[in-house]
Each structure stands twice: as structure tokens, then as C-alpha cells.
Amino acid sequence: MKASFEEVLAREAAALAGVSDAEGLNRWRIGVLRMVTDADSPYARVLQPMGDLQDRARFVESWSDLIAAALARVAGGASNSKSINVSQMGVSVVAALYGGAVLSRVAREPSPLRISVGLALAPLLPADEDPSRSSRAGLSVQ
Amino acid sequence: MTTSVPVSDAKRLTARGAKTRAKIIAVAAYLMYVKGVGMTTLDEVVAASGVSKSQLYHHFSGKSMLVRAVIEATGERIMRREREALSRVTTLADLKRWRDVLVQNNALRHGAYGCALGSLAADVADHDDIARLALADLFGEWQGLLAEVLQRFQHNGILPDDVSTEQLATGLMGAVQGGYLLAQTAHDVAPMATSITMALDYIEGLSKQP
Numbered sequence: 529m530k531a532s533f534e535e536v537l538a539r540e541a542a543a544l545a546g547v548s549d550a551e552g553l554n555r556w557r558i559g560v561l562r563m564v565t566d567a568d569s570p571y572a573r574v575l576q577p578m579g580d581l582q583d584r585a586r587f588v589e590s591w592s593d594l595i596a597a598a599l600a601r602v603a604g605g606a607s608n609s610k611s612i613n614v615s616q617m618g619v620s621v622v623a624a625l626y627g628g629a630v631l632s633r634v635a636r637e638p639s640p641l642r643i644s645v646g647l648a649l650a651p652l653l654p655a656d657e658d659p660s661r662s663s664r665a666g667l668s669v670q
Numbered sequence: 671m672t673t674s675v676p677v678s679d680a681k682r683l684t685a686r687g688a689k690t691r692a693k694i695i696a697v698a699a700y701l702m703y704v705k706g707v708g709m710t711t712l713d714e715v716v717a718a719s720g721v722s723k724s725q726l727y728h729h730f731s732g733k734s735m736l737v738r739a740v741i742e743a744t745g746e747r748i749m750r751r752e753r754e755a756l757s758r759v760t761t762l763a764d765l766k767r768w769r770d771v772l773v774q775n776n777a778l779r780h781g782a783y784g785c786a787l788g789s790l791a792a793d794v795a796d797h798d799d800i801a802r803l804a805l806a807d808l809f810g811e812w813q814g815l816l817a818e819v820l821q822r823f824q825h826n827g828i829l830p831d832d833v834s835t836e837q838l839a840t841g842l843m844g845a846v847q848g849g850y851l852l853a854q855t856a857h858d859v860a861p862m863a864t865s866i867t868m869a870l871d872y873i874e875g876l877s878k879q880p
Contacts, residue, residue, distance in 0.1 A: 577784070577792045577851055585855050616864045619852065620845065623865035627848025630788055631840070633795045634806045643837050644844025648865075650872050 529579030532570040533587040539563075540594050547598040549605055553653055556598070557645060564629060565638045575629040592618040602652050612651050624648035691729045691739075694719050699740045703786050707737055707793035737794060738801050744786045745808040756815045760822055762874055769866045772846065773859050781853030781862060787812075788847045789854075813839045820873070828877050838873060845869035 540560075547556050563571040574587060596618030603612050628644030646653075683691060697719035701710040712733055716723050730736040759765050776784075783789065787808055794801045817839035823829040849862030 577789075577854065581855060581857075588852060588855050588861075616868060619861050619864045620868035623848030623852050623861060624841070624844050625848065626851040627788075627844035627846065627865075630791050630795075630847050630851070631809060631844055634791045634802055634809055636802075636806075640840050640844060643840045644848070647838070647841030647845065647869055647872060651868075651875075 529573065530583050532573045533579070533583055535570045536574050537587065537590050537594070540591060544594045544598040548601040550602060550653055553598065553602050553649065557649060557653065560625070561638070561642055561645060564625060564641060565632070572629075575626055577626075588622055592622045594618075595621050599652060617648070617651065621645065621648045687729075690721055690725055692743075694721055694726055694729060694736070695739050695743050698736050699744055699786070702737070702740055702793070703744075703783050703789060707790065712736070734798055734801070737790075737798065738804065741787075741790055741794075741801055741804050741808070744790065745804070748787055749808065749811055752812055752815055756819050759819045760826065762823075762828065762870070762877065765819065765870060765873075769863075769870060773849075773863045773866070776850065776853055776862060777859045780857045781850070781859040782857055784854035785847060785850040788850050792851075809843065813843045816842050823877070829873070830876065833876055842866075842869050842873070 543556055543559060547553050560571070563569045564575060566572060577584075592615075596614045599612075599614040599617050599621075603614055624644040624647065625641070628641035631640035631644070632638050694715060698710065698715045701714055701718060712723075712726060715736070716726055719726075726736075730739065755768050755771065759768055787805065790801075791805045791809070795805065796802075813836075817835045820829060820833075820835035820838050824831055824833065824835065829835070845865045845868065849865035852861035852865065853859045
């Protein structure tokens, strides 16, 4: 499990380093959802509440920090983003990945995960930034 | 006396038999909540509940049937709590109080054990399709209660009509379940409070849009 944590963090460090605007954030969102919904991917493994608790706690904290750093770059170039706490938003995105993954595994369909992550990212990725979004709630239904 | 047990061993029970069965389920639910389903053995349930092995097997043909009964009992308890709490929510301030109660209740054990339903889901969703479907129904009911709250908000002019209340409810449930899991990982409810608060802030932001 520790190897999966490290592999996902290495992949995420590389993927999130290139995120600096809403378009890049949306590409990251689509990519991470694809990985999480692939049962054979290390992303699917790390989103199950398994493994050593301290390893998992370190993993969650590191992933949240990586996401928050990317969100800070996106927020820096966006209008109406001064009130966004990117650190808290990073935590909420990781929570949405975990919570959405549980709901999707139980429902055996990917939409709860996509919707949960869409809600967590909505402050920086509103519906009109993504043509696949069908509602003003800012939630992806792709 | 007959118990209603749609996903587990349904038998006609005497009052004494029903009491024994309920005791086994309560002990198993506690052990599975604290240790996880996989780490809980039937021998431990027998020892902790004070019943004999033959009594346990009289009520449950195996661990899967006991797990399904635990899901049913846990689901009834949580849905009763959520129906009561969410039926009273008519304002954003009420919804924030609902969040506070969830977080504070979880803080009693420093968030260590997570959501009772979510923990069961993580343990059995890939192994028992009947249990998974029962959990899907329970999460669906909980999301439905949240959607009803958001529909009341629309009816009262708090949320615009073009917002998808179903999707918002799903996203809010994802924030709740993810918050529980992060609290369990950190042994601290702060990330749970953050997760749900960010979702509620987004909903509040929608309410302020023209």
C-alpha cells in the first residue's frame, strides 16, 4: 500500500505542476477521475480506507498540499477568487475524491464521484468553463 | 412476533429470540464499526455478546448474513436520525447546524471510526452484492433527504430554480462521506468540518447569485 501512496504522489506532483489555469485544472480533473475509476490503477487502491493509518494520513496531507498549490496558481490568475482559501479547498477536493469513490463503488457507477469532485472544484471551475457541465450547480455530469 | 429482515435471515421469532438476535446485531455492529468488518470474527461476536455459538448460528447462517443484518440495523438508526434532523431544515443556518451536529457527534471519538454506513460500504461493497445494494438504497435515501432540503430552499427562494438539487445533494453527500474518511485518517474532525463547510459555502454562494 505504501508503494501505491508513493506512486500516486509522484504522478500527482508531475500532473499538478502543470496546472496554472482553469483549463489545466479541468484537464487534471478529467485525468484524475479516469485513474480513480480504473479498478487496476493505484488511484483506486489509495482511495480505499486501507493500509497503515499514519502512511494514509501523510498521503492525504501531501496530496491536499499538492492540489492546494495548483489551486493557488489557478486562483492567482482568476477574477473573483480572492475569498477562496486554497488550503481548505485542497482538503475538500481530496475529501470529495474519497467520499465520491465510496458512493460510486456502492452505486457501481461513476457519476457520484464526478459530481462530488465537481462540487469541490466549483469555486474555481464554474459550469460555464466546461461545456460538459449541464447545470448551474457547477457539477460535472460528463 | 415477526421481525422485518429483507436482506438477512428472516425467521419467526419469539420475544426472547428477537431479543437475543438484536443483542447479537448490536454487538456485531459495534465491533465492525470499531475494528472493521474484515477484522471482526464470529467468535468475537459470540464472546462479546454472551450468547452461545449455536444461538448465533440459529439466527445467522454465516458472517455474510450477520453483516447484512448489521447494515439494516445501522441504516435504520442513521436514517431515523437524518429524517428527524433534515426534516427541520428550512434555512441555510439550519443546514449549518445540521453540519455542526454531525461533526460534533463524530468528535466524541476524535473522528476515529468514521461514518457507520460509510465504513460498512468500504468493507463490503466489493464482496457482497446484496449488502452493496442495501447500502446503495440507504445512501440513496440519505441523498434524497438532502435533495428535499434543497428543494425547500428553491421553493422558499433561497436557491435559484435552475440549480440541480439532485446533483448538489450527491455532491454534499460526497463531501460528508469524504469528510468522515479524512477525519478517521487524521483522528481529528477538522478536515470533516472543512469538507462539509466548503460544500455549504458553495450552496450559499448559489443562493446569493442573481
